[in-house]
Each structure stands twice: as structure tokens, then as C-alpha cells.
């Protein structure tokens with residue numbers, strides 16, 4: 001007999017169903033100061049050429065290379081500091097004092113660095129030859145007006161923001177942030193500022209899911225905690241819709257026990273179920289569907305299962321809903337730091353540490369205990385080691401694939 005659930009949906013199939021029809025939700029204009037990590041809806045086209053003029057890369061003297069040879073004496077006829085044009089022309093036997101960023105005056109074709117010149121009064125003595133073009137940045141070497149600098153669908157880095165600003169774009173046309181309602185479910189849950197009673201535990205999943213959502217530039221609507229009661233869960237679903245949520249993410253109540261009511265509550269609110277249960281560990285009882293226009297993702301309650309589900313499904317979905325061109329996590333190469341037994345029929349996402357190795361392949365070592373309730377191991381993890389279903393046993397040193405985890409994940 002096949003193991004129970006062996007026919008479950010693969011992670012890849014589940015993800016393609018979640019992403020089905022997911023595209024940019026709308027646009028808005030945003031200041032570059034608020035645009036970090038957000039996705040461009042319109043490309044950034046250079047309004048200007050950079051640098052706008054040939055400029056000096058060093059402090060020194062603008063000269064004619066053929067003329068400024070070792071031993072030559074040149075008259076310093078003026079100065080071209082950054083922001084100030086020297087409007088004359090450099091002729092043989094002449095030099096113009098120039099500073100980094102200064103516009104190279106007409107006639108000059110090279111910059112003699114000041115370390116290679118001895119100045120006395122208004123003359124310099126040349127101590128080294130220069131080459132034509134040396135220490136000069138030609139106009140437009142960075143970019144030219146009309147160039148496509150950043151394509152639509154790019155998530156903006158701090159460097160991309162500076163590039164946009166450098167060409168006069170202080171307000172950018174961005175994808176609007178998806179609104180994501182986050183709901184914890186469970187009778188046993190109390191908020192972290194309350195003291196748990198007998199059989200109660202502190203609810204923490206929403207902070208993690210909310211963090212994952214914020215890092216993916218979603219807007220979090222915190223729906224708090226609903227007890228294991230259909231009417232409460234359904235009321236929360238209705239609130240999510242009223243608040244205009246594009247996505248509702250729940251944690252808990254996703255499994256098969258009598259108190260696992262999330263699916264029934266979703267169905268009572270009109271959910272069209274796309275799938276429930278995936279061949280992955282942790283995170284098997286993940287469910288996905290739609291209630292009207294709102295996408296609903298029911299994650300399991302175990303913190304590690306909720307996290308893995310949020311990373312694998314919520315993050316790509318939010319990227320797709322912002323029209324990002326790169327929606328998938330990078331699967332980096334690494335080598336295993338310890339042996340692993342053969343995997344079963346569920347794709348496995350092992351929490352691990354990362355250590356640099358001299359030959360550039362990182363060493364990914366799984367924590368010895370992989371229980372899906374263990375938050376401390378999760379917080380200490382630097383990567384998820386991704387093991388395909390049915391992967392044979394592996395030895396330390398064997399190649400593996402990882403999803404790197406950072407401070408914003």
C-alpha cells in the first residue's frame with residue numbers, strides 16, 4: 001500500500017496553482033524614500049546623461065598629454081573645481097588646476113595627478129608622463145538620456161533608488177502593496193502580553209507571518225486571534241474582506257482534528273478550495289483557495305510549518321501580486337555539513353547553519369532536531385536545506401541546495 005498521502009500535490013504544483021492568475025494589483029506614485037524593496041510598475045528611463053560632461057576622476061591638473069611630459073614646465077591658467085566651469089581653453093604649455101568631479105576644460109585631454117606635479121607659484125613641473133584620456137571620465141560613461149535604466153518588475157535596492165534619483169526621478173510609479181490579513185486561530189493561544197493559563201500557549205506565529213509579509217512589501221492587517229469556533233473564524237474572514245484584503249493568511253486549525261475548523265469556516269464563507277495538503281515537510285496541511293477576489297492561505301499552526309509555508313507560498317504570491325519578474329527564491333548551491341538519511345515522499349526543508357568554505361561553496365549543516373514546533377532552532381537557522389522527495393541518502397560534503405535566510409526573512 002502506498003504511504004498515506006503519497007499522492008499529495010508536489011510543492012511545485014501547489015506553487016503554480018497559488019501563482020495562477022496572480023499579477024500586479026495596481027499602481028501608485030511613491031517617493032524614492034519610501035520605495036526600498038518595492039516593485040517598479042513603470043521602467044525608469046534616464047532623463048539625463050551621466051556624467052553630463054567629461055569630468056576628472058582625480059585631483060590634479062588638466063593638461064594636454066602630448067605636451068605634459070616628464071620635465072615639462074606648465075603655466076597654471078585657472079581652476080576647475082567640482083561645480084565650477086573653467087571657461088577658457090588649455091593650450092600647449094598650459095595646465096588648469098582641477099579637482100575630482102570638475103569639468104575637464106576644452107583643449108585638455110588628460111589629468112596629471114597632483115602627486116606627479118611640483119607646484120611653485122603659478123607654474124608646475126611635470127614629474128611623470130600622462131596618457132591621453134587618463135583620469136578622465138567621458139560624458140555618458142555611466143548612462144545616457146533615454147537609456148532604460150531599471151525595467152518594470154524590478155524590486156528596488158538602495159542602489160537602484162540612487163540610480164533613479166540620479167536621473168531626476170524622485171517619485172516612482174510602483175506596484176501597490178498587497179493588503180494581507182493575518183489571523184491566528186486556536187483556543188490555546190494568548191497574546192504575548194498575557195500570562196498563559198493552564199494548557200495555554202503564547203501566540204507568536206502572526207509576528208513571523210506579518211514580518212514575512214512586510215519584508216515582501218505587503219501591508220499587514222492584523223486580525224488577532226480567533227478561538228476554535230466557526231462563528232469567530234468566519235467573522236474574521238468577513239473582517240478581512242471588509243478591510244479589502246487581497247490575501248488572508250491564517251495559522252493553525254489546518255489539520256484533521258475536530259478542532260481544525262479553518263477549512264470549514266472558509267467554505268462557509270464561500271471558499272473555492274484549490275488544494276489542501278502538500279507533499280512537504282514541514283507544512284503538509286497547507287490549504288489554498290479563494291473567497292471572491294481574496295486569496296486565502298491556511299498555514300499549519302506549528303511555527304516552523306507556518307514559516308516554511310509563508311516563505312514558500314506567501315512570498316512568491318506577494319511578489320507576483322506586485323508584478324515582480326523574479327518571484328522565486330534563489331536555490332543556492334552548498335555542500336552538506338553532515339550525513340543525511342534517504343528522504344521519503346515529502347520534499348524536506350531542513351533548518352541549518354551556514355559556514356563559509358575556502359572554495360566558495362558554503363557548508364550547510366542541518367540542526368540535529370528538526371521538530372516543527374522548535375522556534376529557537378528556526379530563529380538560529382541561516383538556511384533551509386531543500387531536499388527533493390525520494391532523495392537517496394547523502395554524505396557530508398555532498399552537494400545540496402539551500403534557500404538562504406537573512407535578517408529580513
Ligand SMILES: Nc1nc2c(c(=O)[nH]1)N[C@H]1C(S)=C(S)[C@@H](COP(=O)(O)OP(=O)(O)OC[C@H]3O[C@@H](n4cnc5c(N)ncnc54)[C@H](O)[C@@H]3O)O[C@H]1N2
Nearest residue numbers: 184186203204205206252253254255260284300301302305
Ligand atoms: N492525526 C493527524 N494529526 C496531525 C496531522 C495529520 O496529518 N494527522 N498533521 C500534523 C501536522 S503535519 C501538522 S503541521 C499539524 C498542524 O496542525 P494545525 O494546523 O491544525 O495546527 P494546530 O493544531 O492549530 O497547532 C499546532 C501547534 O502549533 C501551535 N500553534 C498554533 N498557532 C500558533 C501560534 N499562532 N503561535 C504559536 N504556536 C501556535 C499549537 O499550539 C500547536 O502546538 O498537525 C499535525 N497533526
Ligand code: MOO
Nearest residue numbers: 282283284305372
Ligand atoms: O507538516 Mo507538519 O508541518 O510536519 O509539522
